Amino acid sequence: MSQPIPNRLAAEHDTQLHAHLSAFNSAFAELGLRFRWDAQTLRSLATIEGERARLAAYIGAHHPHLLHAYSIDFLSDAILALKHARAPGEWLAGRVVLPGVAKETPAKEAGAERGWGDAGSGLPALAGA
Numbered sequence: 001m002s003q004p005i006p007n008r009l010a011a012e013h014d015t016q017l018h019a020h021l022s023a024f025n026s027a028f029a030e031l032g033l034r035f036r037w038d039a040q041t042l043r044s045l046a047t048i049e050g051e052r053a054r055l056a057a058y059i060g061a062h063h064p065h066l067l068h069a070y071s072i073d074f075l076s077d078a079i080l081a082l083k084h085a086r087a088p089g090e091w092l093a094g095r096v097v098l099p100g101v102a103k104e105t106p107a108k109e110a111g112a113e114r115g116w117g118d119a120g121s122g123l124p125a126l127a128g129a
Helices: 005-030 039-045 051-062 064-068 072-086
Strands: 090-092 095-097
Touching: 005 039, 005 072, 005 090, 039 051, 051 064, 051 072
Parallel strands: none
Antiparallel strands: 090 095
């Protein structure tokens, strides 16, 4: 017997949330950044439009010392490159929007069910993180 539609949607939402949360945390770890997001952090940041703006708000509020050594553009580019390699698109409170795609994309199509592995980015860890 299949799951009722509300349960299936909730499960898909949890899969999307977990995929993007894991992708951000993997990117932070690979860059040597000593912070980690939980589901509540990602949900609260989702009220800010755009992943770059979310990262800027978080870093500015919780790790402003990084901005003495790195520009927010550099940090955002490094984090988002690794994050998007693991979970393409932007998580928007339960939806995934892929860049260059006019419509919202279900988690399955957005890569939320991809396996996790090293991205092999070759980016160095950030000093002072």
